[in-house]
Amino acid sequence: xxxxxxxxxxxxxxxxxxxxxxxxxxxxxxxxxxxxxxxxxxxxxxxxxxxxxxxxxxxxxxxxxxxxxxxxxxxxxxxxxxxxxxxxxxxxxxxxxxxxxxxxxxxxxxxxxxxxxxxxxxxxxxxxxxxxxxxxxxxxxxxxxxxxxxxxxxxxxxxxxxxxxxxxxxxxxxxxxxxxxxxxxxxxxxxxxxxxxxxxxxxxxxxxxxxxxxxxxxxxxxxxxxxxxxxxxxxxxx
Numbered sequence: 001x002x003x004x005x006x007x008x009x010x011x012x013x014x015x016x017x018x019x020x021x022x023x024x025x026x027x028x029x030x031x032x033x034x035x036x037x038x039x040x041x042x043x044x045x046x047x048x049x050x051x052x053x054x055x056x057x058x059x060x061x062x063x064x065x066x067x068x069x070x071x072x073x074x075x076x077x078x079x080x081x082x083x084x085x086x087x088x089x090x091x092x093x094x095x096x097x098x099x100x101x102x103x104x105x106x107x108x109x110x111x112x113x114x115x116x117x118x119x120x121x122x123x124x125x126x127x128x129x130x131x132x133x134x135x136x137x138x139x140x141x142x143x144x145x146x147x148x149x150x151x152x153x154x155x156x157x158x159x160x161x162x163x164x165x166x167x168x169x170x171x172x173x174x175x176x177x178x179x180x181x182x183x184x185x186x187x188x189x190x191x192x193x194x195x196x197x198x199x200x201x202x203x204x205x206x207x208x209x210x211x212x213x214x215x216x217x218x219x220x221x222x223x224x225x226x227x228x229x230x231x232x233x234x235x236x237x238x
Contacts, residue, residue, distance in 0.1 A: 031191055041211075061155050066085070066150045069145060070144070075142060152172050156169070187223055
């Protein structure tokens with residue numbers, strides 16, 4: 001198994017030099033993302049064998065439709081964010097999330113989210129809450145248009161350790177439709193999102209002792225940019 005590199009805690013709070021805005025009322029997301037060649041084998045391990053010292057409980061399966069947006073000048077990316085509209089079970093929420101590069105599959109990011117009313121969301125810049133306010137700021141007066149959509153089937157496992165609830169393990173089967181064709185790119189990912197970094201680190205190390213873990217080479221956002229033949233005239237954000 002490749003060594004899982006874990007940067008110092010102080011390093012985790014730093015963001016890429018292009019980040020120029022601070023999230024308003026944001027929450028911190030701490031997760032690891034791994035590329036897994038046999039996701040079903042990992043699912044069987046989590047259901048039937050488990051990881052010593054941890055309680056893993058199968059949860060629900062979620063269907064996610066994630067549509068990403070950008071301005072013609074790629075202002076959102078260059079400000080250090082991605083902008084996503086997530087639809088699940090008929091409900092919508094908009095999220096602006098900071099971009100951050102980390103070794104070993106670990107990502108710690110700030111995110112600002114607010115619900116979007118109605119069955120057909122309109123211009124996300126008109127949202128009255130913190131996500132809309134931040135989007136108006138980073139968009140710099142430009143219109144916000146759709147980049148691509150990622151459809152995901154997410155199988156959830158609830159995770160606990162000796163101290164109690166720790167987070168969720170997500171097995172993602174993602175599909176990225178190619179524009180103008182019937183072709184799609186498929187991505188399988190294992191994501192571990194936790195509420196406490198040190199306890200989460202211990203779990204990821206324990207998981208790595210019972211199955212192969214390979215840090216994801218790029219985020220799903222990056223993969224979708226490449227799959228749809230788009231570039232943002234700068235760095236590819238995570």
